[in-house]
Amino acid sequence: MGLIDRTSTIIKAKINKILGKFEDPRETLDYSYEKQIELLRNVKRGVAEVTTAKKRLELQKVKLEQNFKKLDDQAREAVKAGREDLARVALERKSNTQAEIASLEQQIADIAKEQEKLMVTEKRLSAKIESFRSTKETIKAQYSAAEAQVKVTESVSGISEEMSDVGLAVQRAQDKTESMKARASALDELVEAGTLEDVTGGTKDDIDRELAKIKSKGEVDAQLDALKKELGK
């Protein structure tokens, strides 16, 4: 059995399970409709989750870009102060940050694609549910249980197949979002642990402190010289 047969067989088995659940096919319609509404809610939740994950990655990218600029400034200051060692540290971090930014950009593009796909899925499912709802009303109004069977089988099969499809799409999108969230958390930790330094720019990092020390030493030296001159020493 090939890929197509296996996939089709699994889905058909699911559909048969639903079709065999109730004596009265009209009950099948109501049951299926309930499930559809539930699934649509799931899809909407999926869209919201993906959107949140994307925003988080975008925020991280902004922070890293700020850090990138700060490290560049630090490197310049360090060179001005004649501290090549410090400039080297800043430039190394700058290059790491640049790599992180590039990787984030790729992930943001991936998740944007996922978001787009889910939104199209939501639209398609909504259209099918609406179509199912009107078919359901017609069948219930016009047919006896015995007469309804054929019509119910077709519409329920059609929508159940769609539901399996959508269910898988949501599940895969959630899996991808989870792995991106895990990666974003790891990056947060990296930022907090100081590996990439405090990108929020809130507290001073080690390069800042070192540069401040150089600056204050320079000021003390200048004041000392001024004092010496003043006192004629």
Added chain:
Amino acid sequence: MIVRLMGEGQYELDKMHLDEINKIDNNIVNIVNKGDEKTFKSEFKKLTDNVRRHGKKLPDDILKPSDLIIPPADLTFEEAKMIFKGEGLIEG
């Protein structure tokens, strides 16, 4: 016949393309057995491209079961292996 490309929707496809689709599907079985991920990607793409190229997309509000169901176009090699192992992708 109606073919579903999971994640995309349903297509109306002339039966004359069925042989080609079955041929590619059989190739995929062998490729997955051999563990050749790279060839899997290109062969599976042939399958989805084939449906998109020759098929006519059905409107969203049509409620009809498909004759063939093809897994999503971005199916990974690992997922394909899962389908063959009988674990499948879709929960029962």
